[in-house]
Amino acid sequence: MTVQTIFSRPDSLRECSTHYCPGCTHGISHRLVAETLDELNLRERAIGVAPVGCSVLAYKYFNCDFAEAAHGRAPAMATGMKRCKPDNIVFTYQGDGDLASIGMAEIIHSANRGEKITVIFINNAIYGMTGGQMAPTTLPGQVTSTCPFGRDVNQAGYPIRVAELLSTLATPSFIARGRLDNPMGVASAKKLIRQAFQYQVEGRCFSLIELVSTCPTNWGISPQKALDWSRTDMLPFFKTGVFKSPDDDLPAFKSPEFAGVK
Amino acid sequence: MARVLMKGNEAIAEASIRAGCRHFFGYPITPQSEIPEYLAKRYVECGGTYVQAESEVAASNMIYGAASTGTRVFTSSSSPGISLMSEAISYIAASELPVVLVNIVRAGPGLGGILPSQGDYWQATRGMGHGDFRILALAPSSVQEAADLVVEAFDLADKYTNPVMVIGDGIIGQMMEPVEFKAERDPSTLPKHEWALTGARNREPNIVTSLYLDPHELEAMNQRLYVKYQQMEREEKRWEDYKIKDGMQLCVFAWGTVARICKTAIDELNNEGYTIGLVRPISLYPFPMEAVKAAADKAEKLMSVELSTGQMIDDVKLATGRDCAFYGRQGGIVPGPDEVKKEMVKVIEGERS
Numbered sequence: 001m002t003v004q005t006i007f008s009r010p011d012s013l014r015e016c017s018t019h020y021c022p023g024c025t026h027g028i029s030h031r032l033v034a035e036t037l038d039e040l041n042l043r044e045r046a047i048g049v050a051p052v053g054c055s056v057l058a059y060k061y062f063n064c065d066f067a068e069a070a071h072g073r074a075p076a077m078a079t080g081m082k083r084c085k086p087d088n089i090v091f092t093y094q095g096d097g098d099l100a101s102i103g104m105a106e107i108i109h110s111a112n113r114g115e116k117i118t119v120i121f122i123n124n125a126i127y128g129m130t131g132g133q134m135a136p137t138t139l140p141g142q143v144t145s146t147c148p149f150g151r152d153v154n155q156a157g158y159p160i161r162v163a164e165l166l167s168t169l170a171t172p173s174f175i176a177r178g179r180l181d182n183p184m185g186v187a188s189a190k191k192l193i194r195q196a197f198q199y200q201v202e203g204r205c206f207s208l209i210e211l212v213s214t215c216p217t218n219w220g221i222s223p224q225k226a227l228d229w230s231r232t233d234m235l236p237f238f239k240t241g242v243f244k245s246p247d248d249d250l251p252a253f254k255s256p257e258f259a260g261v262k
Numbered sequence: 263m264a265r266v267l268m269k270g271n272e273a274i275a276e277a278s279i280r281a282g283c284r285h286f287f288g289y290p291i292t293p294q295s296e297i298p299e300y301l302a303k304r305y306v307e308c309g310g311t312y313v314q315a316e317s318e319v320a321a322s323n324m325i326y327g328a329a330s331t332g333t334r335v336f337t338s339s340s341s342p343g344i345s346l347m348s349e350a351i352s353y354i355a356a357s358e359l360p361v362v363l364v365n366i367v368r369a370g371p372g373l374g375g376i377l378p379s380q381g382d383y384w385q386a387t388r389g390m391g392h393g394d395f396r397i398l399a400l401a402p403s404s405v406q407e408a409a410d411l412v413v414e415a416f417d418l419a420d421k422y423t424n425p426v427m428v429i430g431d432g433i434i435g436q437m438m439e440p441v442e443f444k445a446e447r448d449p450s451t452l453p454k455h456e457w458a459l460t461g462a463r464n465r466e467p468n469i470v471t472s473l474y475l476d477p478h479e480l481e482a483m484n485q486r487l488y489v490k491y492q493q494m495e496r497e498e499k500r501w502e503d504y505k506i507k508d509g510m511q512l513c514v515f516a517w518g519t520v521a522r523i524c525k526t527a528i529d530e531l532n533n534e535g536y537t538i539g540l541v542r543p544i545s546l547y548p549f550p551m552e553a554v555k556a557a558a559d560k561a562e563k564l565m566s567v568e569l570s571t572g573q574m575i576d577d578v579k580l581a582t583g584r585d586c587a588f589y590g591r592q593g594g595i596v597p598g599p600d601e602v603k604k605e606m607v608k609v610i611e612g613e614r615s
Binding site: 069083 | 285311313315321323325326333335349350353357461462463468469
């Protein structure tokens with residue numbers, strides 16, 4: 001009987017243990033990105049940009065060139081990298097506080113310029129690293145340490161749906177949301193991530209894959225219940241799917257005839 | 263190379279091309295907007311990159327990303343914009359990356375005005391952002407010197423893997439003077455950096471980070487930076503002595519264009535029988551402490567003239583350990599030679615301090 005390896009650590013992940021809490025979906029997301037880099041043979045071309053937040057140490061886990069950005073600025077940093085090194089594959093990995101709060105300007109303008117980068121956006125509806133405060137994606141009524149009576153939409157507004165927001169931009173892009181609460185969801189999310197990197201390889205467009213994720217520690221529930229909650233409470237508001245594709249028709253506009261200097 | 267008549271901001275922009283830089287990320291702000299305007303055309307003609315960022319915050323993080331790939335990169339702004347960039351400059355200094363930025367200083371604080379000022383001296387020489395770091399700060403007093411210092415700034419940024427600022431007041435940016443450029447540097451001859459993020463092909467991954475959670479590792483990084491700053495202080499002090507001689511009645515200290523106004527005043531007063539000299543610090547950090555002390559030792563009285571309420575005067579006092587008179591204008595008002603002459607005479611005659 002021969003022994004055959006049918007499952008192993010991707011080359012794009014280092015052989016080390018992570019600091020992530022038990023049951024957190026960061027491990028799945030890391031693995032999906034790493035498998036994609038392996039499959040598309042991109043590890044040696046890749047430059048990752050880590051955020052500030054739980055995945056601040058992502059550069060210790062991925063086995064490729066990496067930078068650690070200032071809070072929210074990963075898409076700006078990635079812009080500088082990609083414009084100088086267009087043959088490299090540049091991706092950011094950001095959480096909801098980093099991307100949808102302090103870094104909202106950077107993500108919108110990177111998307112709108114059509115930077116040929118890939119953004120992996122982890123939405124777990126809470127600030128993880130700082131200990132469970134309200135995020136821009138916290139659900140209405142959801143209790144966190146800074147909305148102890150539940151998110152009050154009259155004061156804090158409704159959660160921001162980043163994928164939908166970015167898909168309103170005219171600039172061609174690939175914008176999608178995936179889920180990680182069951183094996184089928186993980187397999188679908190992997191396809192979205194792979195498509196996003198493939199578009200960058202082809203030099204086609206900006207891409208953002210939002211992943212509905214969990215935070216058992218700061219939600220205060222077990223990993224299994226956290227997966228359930230992401231399904232029952234997050235997914236109705238954060239619907240999965242492809243919101244924008246580079247093959248979509250461009251909105252019609254007429255080129256103005258400039259009277260001034262060309 | 264023939265001399266050409268150019269506006270300071272345009273000469274600064276052109277100098278970055280001569281230095282072999284092809285990548286600019288910036289945001290428009292008066293009175294430096296001619297720099298991005300010039301480069302929006304020239305960098306693209308040279309096969310480079312011009313990106314108009316959504317803010318100075320984004321622009322400065324774009325140069326952080328660009329520099330992390332080992333690419334020569336440039337940005338420019340003016341005072342309020344430089345404040346917004348100071349966060350990223352702290353990260354860049356901590357990550358030990360070479361970038362060049364220009365600050366064409368305008369009057370503040372706050373939104374202030376758009377006229378010349380030297381009110382950002384402290385910001386440029388005291389680390390400018392959070393944490394314990396320094397940047398090299400070079401201050402030209404003519405369009406020619408601005409062009410020369412921009413080219414030199416790129417090499418110094420590489421030498422120290424540290425941000426370098428060329429700091430000029432609004433006059434430097436806006437006035438026109440003849441300038442002669444150095445031969446253009448071929449970008450392919452620029453140094454290659456082992457630490458650059460270029461893809462981990464046939465090597466271990468490179469990491470660019472400013473995060474050190476272990477206090478001993480962070481202290482080691484602080485100490486490593488400090489060693490660089492000590493080397494800067496040994497090797498990069500630049501200044502100009504003007505009419506310095508033994509037994510002077512007054513030694514004046516001024517930087518940038520204010521030094522030129524002071525020189526005119528000094529020439530006229532020396533013709534009238536006074537003995538006055540001037541030291542013009544060119545490197546604001548590292549401050550030319552020894553040169554300032556040596557000149558001060560030859561003078562009975564000292565005076566600092568600045569477009570602020572007095573910032574460089576702190577360094578003059580540190581260097582000399584002596585009292586120093588001060589004259590300054592603020593708000594964008596630039597004193598003429600006659601006004602400065604009157605104040606110099608008052609100091610010499612003991613009528614003011």
